[in-house]
Amino acid sequence: MNEPQLNKNSTVAIVGGGQAGGETATLLRQNRFEGRIILIGEEPCLPYMRPPLSKAFLAREITKDALIYKSAAAYEKAGVEMRLGERVEKIDSSSKRLLLDDGASFSYDKLVIATGGRARPLPVLGAGLRNILFLRSIADVEILQPLLVRSRRLVIVGGGYVGLEVAAVAVKHGLKVTVLESASHVLARVTAPALSDFYERVHREAGVDIRTGATVTGFLAGHEEGAVGLVTCANGERFPADFVLIGIGLFPNTELAIEAGLQVDDGIVVDQASRSSNPDIYAIGDCASHAHHGFLHRKIRLESVPNALEQARVVVASITGRPIPAATAPWFWSDQYDLKLQTVGLSEGYEELVIRGNPLASSFTAFYLKTGRIIAADAVNRPGDFMAAKRLVGDRMVIAPSRLADDSTPIKTLMIEAAPA
Numbered sequence: 196m197n198e199p200q201l202n203k204n205s206t207v208a209i210v211g212g213g214q215a216g217g218e219t220a221t222l223l224r225q226n227r228f229e230g231r232i233i234l235i236g237e238e239p240c241l242p243y244m245r246p247p248l249s250k251a252f253l254a255r256e257i258t259k260d261a262l263i264y265k266s267a268a269a270y271e272k273a274g275v276e277m278r279l280g281e282r283v284e285k286i287d288s289s290s291k292r293l294l295l296d297d298g299a300s301f302s303y304d305k306l307v308i309a310t311g312g313r314a315r316p317l318p319v320l321g322a323g324l325r326n327i328l329f330l331r332s333i334a335d336v337e338i339l340q341p342l343l344v345r346s347r348r349l350v351i352v353g354g355g356y357v358g359l360e361v362a363a364v365a366v367k368h369g370l371k372v373t374v375l376e377s378a379s380h381v382l383a384r385v386t387a388p389a390l391s392d393f394y395e396r397v398h399r400e401a402g403v404d405i406r407t408g409a410t411v412t413g414f415l416a417g418h419e420e421g422a423v424g425l426v427t428c429a430n431g432e433r434f435p436a437d438f439v440l441i442g443i444g445l446f447p448n449t450e451l452a453i454e455a456g457l458q459v460d461d462g463i464v465v466d467q468a469s470r471s472s473n474p475d476i477y478a479i480g481d482c483a484s485h486a487h488h489g490f491l492h493r494k495i496r497l498e499s500v501p502n503a504l505e506q507a508r509v510v511v512a513s514i515t516g517r518p519i520p521a522a523t524a525p526w527f528w529s530d531q532y533d534l535k536l537q538t539v540g541l542s543e544g545y546e547e548l549v550i551r552g553n554p555l556a557s558s559f560t561a562f563y564l565k566t567g568r569i570i571a572a573d574a575v576n577r578p579g580d581f582m583a584a585k586r587l588v589g590d591r592m593v594i595a596p597s598r599l600a601d602d603s604t605p606i607k608t609l610m611i612e613a614a615p616a
């Protein structure tokens with residue numbers, strides 16, 4: 196459904212200066228929106244890429260400047276008013292006004308909420324001790340970096356992507372690293388046991404102490420007053436730590452939306468056009484829960500850069516009255532050691548797993564099948580398989596499992612043979 200056209204007297208306000216918000220701002224102008232564009236971002240810097248925070252930036256292989264992917268001049272050229280280091284305190288949806296923490300206020304015709312999320316806290320005893328840290332922003336990394344250099348023991352709570360990426364960087368720095376994961380596998384929420392086993396083996400070989408089924412119950416102070424020294428687990432085990440990283444997921448920033456009366460269910464609930472339950476307010480990126488048509492039959496909140504950028508394109512099409520771009524298969528990546536994992540699709544509900552290649556040689560792809568169709572794939576050091584998988588998953592193609600597993604047949608040949616579902 197197309198929106199009524201806005202004009203040059205209209206204002207689109209964007210709350211949140213992450214990749215979703217930043218992309219929306221300049222895309223609006225590229226799509227010939229002629230009115231006022233205001234972006235309000237709480238962090239005091241231009242929108243930046245978060246993925247390197249737990250990878251190259253944490254390892255000091257790149258500088259802060261390299262995280263900024265679009266210069267101030269680009270926003271200026273697009274005529275975007277950047278209000279950085281300012282926080283929206285309230286959305287008054289009845290008068291269509293935003294109230295900022297410094298007392299300023301703006302009216303809007305259309306509002307895009309792109310507030311992302313914050314690291315999920317671990318509500319256990321001692322969680323307030325010093326040196327119990329999180330990783331979501333540049334500021335967080337700037338606290339972690341000196342500790343990586345001057346400390347000996349790091350305990351990471353959570354064996355998800357962020358926790359494992361930090362483990363890879365820290366062990367390379369010579370730290371004694373322990374990962375405590377309450378599930379029976381690392382990456383349990385996002386991947387198959389075969390892939391979890393692979394990553395557990397790689398980390399153990401690198402010297403990381405991976406403990407699964409380990410539920411953290413609290414933190415105790417060590418020699419330094421007020422700072423963490425010991426992590427305690429439900430089974431009675433205790434792990435000494437000079438600092439702790441909690442990497443147990445994200446909590447979507449939905450408070451503004453709830454207060455504004457929008458429907459929220461985990462994320463801000465939006466339709467295919469990224470529109471919330473209020474027709475003048477949209478939500479995109481990590482804070483939004485949307486129906487990923489064709490890939491899932493329920494609402495989902497995705498946390499990835501490709502999703503943030505895709506939703507920026509959707510919301511701009513929606514606001515400027517253009518056709519909504521078709522949804523593509525969700526994808527993601529993770530870098531650990533010299534391993535590049537690229538994943539596409541959503542493996543939820545898969546019935547069959549086909550491994551192509553050799554996990555022992557760190558070069559393989561796990562294909563997830565449901566009713567014979569390829570619904571997802573995780574490619575480790577296999578960019579060719581990943582490119583093919585994007586199409587195979589996007590078109591939900593059918594390839595016989597025995598053919599898919601046959602690594603002597605090039606993936607391109609299999610694609611020619613593949614039948615659309």
Ligand code: FAD
Nearest residue numbers: 211213214215237245246282283310311480481498499500
């Ligand atoms: P965010 O990036 O969270 O931006 C939201 C912004 O809104 C923040 O700056 C926040 O301060 C601001 N804000 C919130 N409330 C207000 C308010 N009231 N007023 C003003 N501003 C406000 N994705 C991948 O695809 N691949 C990866 O390898 C990968 N690695 C990651 C590694 C780490 C360490 C992290 C933290 C994330 C990673 N991600 C990765 C996820 C990816 O970075 C996010 O999905 C993406 O950044 C989401 O963008 P966003 O704009 O929706 O939200």
